[in-house]
Amino acid sequence: MFKRRHELAGATVNVVIEGASLTVAAGETVAAAALAAGLDHLRTTPVRGAPRAPWCMMGVCFDCLMVIDGVPNRQACMTRVRDGMTIERQHGARGFPS
Amino acid sequence: MSGRYDLVVVGAGPAGLAAAVEAAGLGLSSLVLDEQEAPGGQIYHAIEAAADARPDDVAVLGEDYRYGAALVRTFRAAGVAYRPGANVWQVEGDGSLGYSVGGAAHVVSGRRVLVATGAMERAVPLPGWTLPGVMGAGAAQLLLKSAGMVPEGRVVVAGNGPLLLLVAAQLVAAGAEVAALLETTDWRDYRAAARYLPAALRAHHYLVKGLALRRTLRRAGVPIHSGVRDLAALGDGRVERVRFTRGGRSREIAAATLLLHAGVVPNTQITRQAGCAHEWYAPQRYWRPVVDAWGNTSVGAVMVAGDGGGVFGARAAEIGGRIAALEAGRALGALTERMRDRRAAPLRAGLRRERAIRPLLDHLFRPEPWIAAPTDDATVVCRCEEVSAGALREAVALGCLGPNQAKAFTRCGMGPCQGRICGLTVAEVIAAARGVAVAEVGCLRIRPPIKPLTLGELAAIEPGDANG
Numbered sequence: 001m002f003k004r005r006h007e008l009a010g011a012t013v014n015v016v017i018e019g020a021s022l023t024v025a026a027g028e029t030v031a032a033a034a035l036a037a038g039l040d041h042l043r044t045t046p047v048r049g050a051p052r053a054p055w056c057m058m059g060v061c062f063d064c065l066m067v068i069d070g071v072p073n074r075q076a077c078m079t080r081v082r083d084g085m086t087i088e089r090q091h092g093a094r095g096f097p098s
Numbered sequence: 099m100s101g102r103y104d105l106v107v108v109g110a111g112p113a114g115l116a117a118a119v120e121a122a123g124l125g126l127s128s129l130v131l132d133e134q135e136a137p138g139g140q141i142y143h144a145i146e147a148a149a150d151a152r153p154d155d156v157a158v159l160g161e162d163y164r165y166g167a168a169l170v171r172t173f174r175a176a177g178v179a180y181r182p183g184a185n186v187w188q189v190e191g192d193g194s195l196g197y198s199v200g201g202a203a204h205v206v207s208g209r210r211v212l213v214a215t216g217a218m219e220r221a222v223p224l225p226g227w228t229l230p231g232v233m234g235a236g237a238a239q240l241l242l243k244s245a246g247m248v249p250e251g252r253v254v255v256a257g258n259g260p261l262l263l264l265v266a267a268q269l270v271a272a273g274a275e276v277a278a279l280l281e282t283t284d285w286r287d288y289r290a291a292a293r294y295l296p297a298a299l300r301a302h303h304y305l306v307k308g309l310a311l312r313r314t315l316r317r318a319g320v321p322i323h324s325g326v327r328d329l330a331a332l333g334d335g336r337v338e339r340v341r342f343t344r345g346g347r348s349r350e351i352a353a354a355t356l357l358l359h360a361g362v363v364p365n366t367q368i369t370r371q372a373g374c375a376h377e378w379y380a381p382q383r384y385w386r387p388v389v390d391a392w393g394n395t396s397v398g399a400v401m402v403a404g405d406g407g408g409v410f411g412a413r414a415a416e417i418g419g420r421i422a423a424l425e426a427g428r429a430l431g432a433l434t435e436r437m438r439d440r441r442a443a444p445l446r447a448g449l450r451r452e453r454a455i456r457p458l459l460d461h462l463f464r465p466e467p468w469i470a471a472p473t474d475d476a477t478v479v480c481r482c483e484e485v486s487a488g489a490l491r492e493a494v495a496l497g498c499l500g501p502n503q504a505k506a507f508t509r510c511g512m513g514p515c516q517g518r519i520c521g522l523t524v525a526e527v528i529a530a531a532r533g534v535a536v537a538e539v540g541c542l543r544i545r546p547p548i549k550p551l552t553l554g555e556l557a558a559i560e561p562g563d564a565n566g
Contacts, residue, residue, distance in 0.1 A: 001231060001336075001355065002247040005272060010151050025245065027135075027147060032245035040336050041230045047484040051335055053230035055481065055519070057237035057244075058140055059133060060218050060365065062514035063481060073514070073550065080135055 001053065002035040013083040024081050031057065031064045031076035034087060042066050042076055046093040065090050103129045103179075105426050106195055106208030108186050108368065111139020112166070112412045113404025114214035115173040117419035117426075122176040124427040129206065130173075131184040131197055133549075137173055139216055140236065141412045142166025144244040155246045158271045162412070163243070169416065187547035189213065189372045191398035196546070196559075203555040210399050210426040213368045214419060217405035220384070220465065221481075221519045222257060222358035223472045226331030228481055235265040235359035248274040251354030254340045256280035256329055258287075259463045260304075262359045263311040270318045278351055279315060280342055282360075282466050284325030291462035298458035300451055327468070331356050360469050364406050367518060370544035372400050378537035379408065381460040383470055384522060385541060392425035393418065401426065414452040417445050471526035479527060480520040482513020487527055494531040500540045501525055514550070517542040 004025075011026035017037045024033040031054050034042055041051030042064050055061040057077045064076040068087055072094035076087070105121045107114045110132035121128045130137075138145045145166040148156050156164050173180075181199055188196040194207040219234040226232065235255060241247045248269060253276050255266040266279045298305060315322060323344050332339040332350070339350045363384040366376060375388040375396035386408040393401040403422040404415035424442050427433040433441075472479065475488025485508045493507040501517070501524045504510050510524055511517035517524070521542050529536040 001250060002241055002245075003250045005155065005242075005246045005248060006152070028245050032241055032247060035241070036245070036247060045484055050228065050484065051230050052228065052481075053233070053336075054237060055228075055233050056219065057233070057240040058143075058218065060515060060518045061481065065514065078133065 001038070001040060002032070004036055013081055013085075015081050015083075015085045015087055017087045018089060026081070028081050029077050030066060030068060030074075030079045030081055030085070030087055033081050034066070034076060039089075041089070043090040044092060049092065065094075101204075101206045103127045103206065103208045104430050105129075105210050105212060105423070106131065106193070106206060107212045107214055108132075108189070108195075109139065109214035109216060109404070109406070110134065110137040110173075110180070110182070111141060111214060111216045111404060111415065112169060113216070113406075113415040113419035113422075114139070114212070115169055115419070116416040117212050117214060117403055117423040118178040118180075119172055119176045120420040120423035121426060122178050124423065124432045126423075126427060126430060126432055129179045129181070129208070131181050131186055131195075133183065133185050135182050137170045137180070137182070138166050140240065142170065143240055145170055148243060148246075152246045155242060155272070158268055159239075159243060160268070185549040186368065187549045187551045189368050189400065191372060191400060193399035196551075198549070198551060198555055201552075201555060203551060203559050205559055208399065209430055210401055212393070212401045212403055212419075212422055212426065213372075213406055214402070214404045214415075215365050215368055215406050216415070217362045217409050218365050218518070219261075219359060220361045220363045221523050222360045222469055223477050223479055223487070223523050224329050224331060224358070224469070225474055225477050226333070226337065227358065228478050229331050229333055229337045230335070231333070231337035231354060232331045232356045232358065235261055235357040236362075238355070238357050239265050239268065242268065242272055248272045249355035249357075251275065252277040252352055253355045253357060254278050254280060254351055254353040255357045255359070256326070256340065256342070257359040257469075258282045258466070259359050259361045260308060260459060261362065263308060263315070265357065265359070266320065267311045267314045270315065270320060276315075276318070276320045277353060279320055279322045280326045280329065280340070281322065281324050282326055282469075283463065287462055287464070291458055294458040294461050298455050300454035304455040304459075329358075360465055361463060362405065362409050363522065364408060365518070366406070367516070367544055367548050369395060369400070369402060369406070370541070371546055371548050373397050374400060374402075376541070381464060382409065383465045383526070383536065384409075391421075393422035394425065410453050410456055414449055417449045417452065421445050421449070470523070471530040472523070479523050480508070480510040480513065482515050482520075483509040483511075485510040490524065490527045491531045494528055498528065499532070500528060501542045502540075504528060505542065511542045516544065516548065
């Protein structure tokens with residue numbers, strides 16, 4: 001959905017987005033990495049299962065909620081990528097560990 | 099480290115940064131809390147990293163963005179205590195404040211708390227606006243600032259306001275394929291705003307800037323359609339086409355990304371939660387906290403500076419931050435009233451100059467009534483809980499008089515964003531359905547925590563110890 005203007009230069013990290021291993025720029029937000037990775041939606045909604053992607057990119061809309069390192073309900077636009085991070089779509093409302 | 103400060107500043111945008119620097123100069127012990135990972139707020143978002151590693155992006159974003167680098171440098175050099183990644187979840191009138199960093203909650207207090215959390219883009223509730231690929235124009239700008247990214251494929255930019263032109267021009271310069279700019283503004287808006295032009299000439303550099311942006315777009319071959327109505331995003335699973343009417347004719351444009359913008363509104367989440375009085379600003383249809391000329395709110399230790407008190411732009415925010423710090427200095431005994439006034443005088447002159455453009459902009463780019471209160475019943479008003487305008491109007495028909503009742507009936511405003519996105523729209527839809535003024539309808543009652551906080555974090559706060 002979004003593309004980098006320039007090739008990845010400088011520090012990079014490896015993350016796993018929806019099961020696929022990817023190299024992304026260190027310090028990038030998870031939302032940016034997900035959009036550049038070609039994800040056309042970051043979550044599906046609790047009420048209707050509708051696909052959603054970011055609206056505000058600044059932490060007020062909460063439409064970018066993803067499961068990051070196994071923790072649900074994390075705002076992807078407010079979370080920086082880290083080496084080895086797992087990033088998954090959140091489907092519906094957050095789950096709770098049993 | 100003591101958990102009690104003279105001044106706690108929430109927000110590291112221009113107002114917060116400038117206030118912190120001024121306060122440090124007055125000898126006040128200060129702490130800056132900001133939820134972003136680096137200083138700059140939204141306007142100067144990621145300026146340090148961009149200036150360091152992506153100078154080409156800074157060039158595209160322009161001088162107004164580059165300006166932030168010096169402000170951030172000055173802030174860093176002032177050595178003020180600073181916690182990035184800090185989510186403030188509660189602010190009280192006595193200056194006590196709760197925030198979390200990295201999953202650990204803390205309580206801190208300030209003899210004065212300066213809320214400098216700025217503004218956000220107004221919601222643009224249109225048919226299809228929740229489709230992936232539809233986002234705020236400012237959101238796309240943030241992706242360029244923070245990650246050097248541009249939308250892939252055809253982009254349509256639609257709505258009204260100065261940011262619309264700016265983002266479209268920046269995207270063109272950044273290599274995006276801007277297929278069209280659709281503005282709701284037309285000659286009627288210019289005529290209505292004409293009386294504010296003489297006053298705006300004091301800040302003529304803004305006017306010149308606006309004309310230059312239009313020229314840039316025309317030269318780049320970007321079609322500009324004015325006076326558009328009935329905007330809608332169409333597509334299956336993501337936006338694929340943008341529909342609009344103009345001159346009575348309906349048209350569709352193919353687009354992979356639709357960037358919407360209909361103005362900027364104060365983020366009042368903290369001031370609401372703290373119980374501050376607010377007033378309705380009719381020309382731009384938003385609520386803002388009631389503040390005096392120094393940034394004092396109606397509640398105890400809570401002050402406001404920057405766009406969070408009313409949208410006047412980044413330069414005005416910087417000056418307002420300094421003025422608020424001077425007042426905090428007076429209140430805490432670091433300055434006499436006379437010294438405060440003397441130091442504020444040149445700042446006030448600058449503030450007047452910066453604000454001079456605002457009446458023109460606010461009246462030229464008035465929010466469209468059909469966007470403020472969507473008439474199509476299927477249009478989603480509450481994105482989080484997926485409540486439509488029709489469902490909201492049904493609740494009014496059942497007797498809901500205001501947003502809090504409507505929330506109980508429909509769940510509108512109960513989701514994660516806690517009414518940040520839908521709050522204004524809910525009030526407008528209810529007011530239109532009831533046939534009363536929006537100010538009369540009131541607003542959502544905001545309760546802490548205003549950012550997610552787990553019970554575990556709350557329980558782990560050391561009792562009786564404000565470990566800032």
